[in-house]
Amino acid sequence: MTDDRVAPGSYDFGDARFDLKDPADREILRFILSQALYGEATGVYCGKSLYAAGSLEAARFYLRQAKQELAHLQLFADIFRALDLKPLPAHWVIKLLSSHNNYYPLKVLMEHAIGEGMVLDIFKDILLQTLPDEDPRVPLIKKKLRVVCREEEEHVAWGEKETRRLVAEKPWLITPYYGLVELQMAVLPLLVRAFEKRAGNHPVLAHLPGFLAHVRSRVYRQGSDLGIVPTARPSAVKRAYAMGYGLALFVRSQFARSNPTLTENYISELGLDGSGLGSGAEHGSEDDVGSGDDARDRSHAVNGNGAGSASARRASA
Numbered sequence: 001m002t003d004d005r006v007a008p009g010s011y012d013f014g015d016a017r018f019d020l021k022d023p024a025d026r027e028i029l030r031f032i033l034s035q036a037l038y039g040e041a042t043g044v045y046c047g048k049s050l051y052a053a054g055s056l057e058a059a060r061f062y063l064r065q066a067k068q069e070l071a072h073l074q075l076f077a078d079i080f081r082a083l084d085l086k087p088l089p090a091h092w093v094i095k096l097l098s099s100h101n102n103y104y105p106l107k108v109l110m111e112h113a114i115g116e117g118m119v120l121d122i123f124k125d126i127l128l129q130t131l132p133d134e135d136p137r138v139p140l141i142k143k144k145l146r147v148v149c150r151e152e153e154e155h156v157a158w159g160e161k162e163t164r165r166l167v168a169e170k171p172w173l174i175t176p177y178y179g180l181v182e183l184q185m186a187v188l189p190l191l192v193r194a195f196e197k198r199a200g201n202h203p204v205l206a207h208l209p210g211f212l213a214h215v216r217s218r219v220y221r222q223g224s225d226l227g228i229v230p231t232a233r234p235s236a237v238k239r240a241y242a243m244g245y246g247l248a249l250f251v252r253s254q255f256a257r258s259n260p261t262l263t264e265n266y267i268s269e270l271g272l273d274g275s276g277l278g279s280g281a282e283h284g285s286e287d288d289v290g291s292g293d294d295a296r297d298r299s300h301a302v303n304g305n306g307a308g309s310a311s312a313r314r315a316s317a
Contacts, residue, residue, distance in 0.1 A: 011125045011214040016203040017132045020083065028195065028205070030085045032126065035191075037076045038090035038098070039119060043069020045100035049107070052258040056269045059262060061158055068151045075144045082137045093191045097184065103253035105166050105173055106180070112159020113226065114184055114219060120152050121215050130204050163226050177228040179246025182239055185216050 018025045046066035053059035080087060097115055101107045123145055131138045167173055189212060195205050223229030234242070267273050 009218070010129075011121075011207070011211050013125070013129045013204065013207050013211075016130055016207060018130050018204055020132060020135050020137075026083070026085065029083070030088060031091075032122065033076060033079060033083075033085065034088040035090055035094045036119070036122070037073065037080070037087050038094055040069050040073040040076055042098050042100070043073065048100060048102070048258050051260055052102070052104070054104070054261045055265075056262070065155060068155075072148050072151070075148060079141050079144060082141060091191055093187055096187070101250075101253050102256040102258045103249075104162075105170070106250060106253050108159045108162035108166070109177055109228075110180060110184070112155050113163050113222070114159075114181065116152050116155045116159065117219065117222060118188075118215060120149060120156065121211075121218065123149050123152070125211065125214075126204075160222075160226060163228070167227050174228050175242050176246040176249040177226075178223065178230070179239075179242030179244065180250065181219065181223045181229060181246075182243050183246055183250075185219060186243075188212065188215065 018029055020026065020029075043066055046062045046069065050059055050062040050066065053062055097118075098111070101110060127145055128142055128149075131141060133139065133142075163177070167177070192208055192212065195202075195208065220229050224231060233239075262269065268275065
């Protein structure tokens with residue numbers, strides 16, 4: 001078994017494979033790929049994120065992410081054509097989990113860190129493992145998927161770094177953050193309910209309970225690493241309080257408005273205020289912004305700070 005089929009920390013589907021000639025299996029893959037297609041279409045939301053970016057680094061990240069997501073959209077369209085499948089409308093759970101949030105603290109946690117992390121679980125664990133290599137169409141499909149996975153990992157890294165920064169700056173976010181993680185884990189099983197009746201007789205679907213348990217466990221570990229999920233599972237009362245707090249914050253966030261801030265802090269962000277701390281002072285070439293493949297530009301996404309490196313350094317001074 002090759003390394004790209006079972007990456008470290010992934011769920012192992014063993015020898016379970018879909019049969020691309022079986023109409024029932026094709027319908028299952030059609031459903032899975034349709035959710036992915038919709039998720040990539042939400043890349044247009046990056047336009048709103050770019051508009052409200054609080055720093056040049058965040059602006060670079062969202063500009064690059066928009067280009068990547070739209071490229072992913074085309075890659076998945078190619079996969080549909082290769083398999084001769086027609087997309088389905090997105091499931092309501094996918095629409096909920098991938099909806100844009102104007103409130104930045106929820107956006108980086110729910111969309112980038114947790115949301116795109118679960119997308120990676122599906123791409124790396126299910127699709128890369130269970131598509132049959134014997135089919136001549138699959139090697140190219142997997143090549144496309146590996147490209148998508150590498151770029152999705154950047155998006156998760158950005159979300160995790162921004163979540164850690166926000167938790168350090170605003171410790172009160174820990175409780176609603178934890179509640180939102182619990183809420184996301186609660187709605188996750190609803191996505192696969194339609195396949196539960198067939199799970200016992202299908203080599204891939206039989207793994208669904210184990211795979212969902214793996215995803216939940218991984219998300220809780222991720223949340224613990226981010227400092228928002230307690231090491232010891234809280235009581236039912238404390239979990240309910242956190243979920244209520246998180247839900248209230250989510251509802252309130254739906255009324256948040258996106259406002260541009262770079263028009264106010266662009267001078268300091270460029271390091272032209274005399275401080276020499278601007279994030280734009282270090283990387284001002286057009287190549288950094290214009291090329292999603294540029295190594296320097298790529299490092300900004302992983303190491304960047306949505307508040308701006310200049311703002312962060314001044315705050316710590």
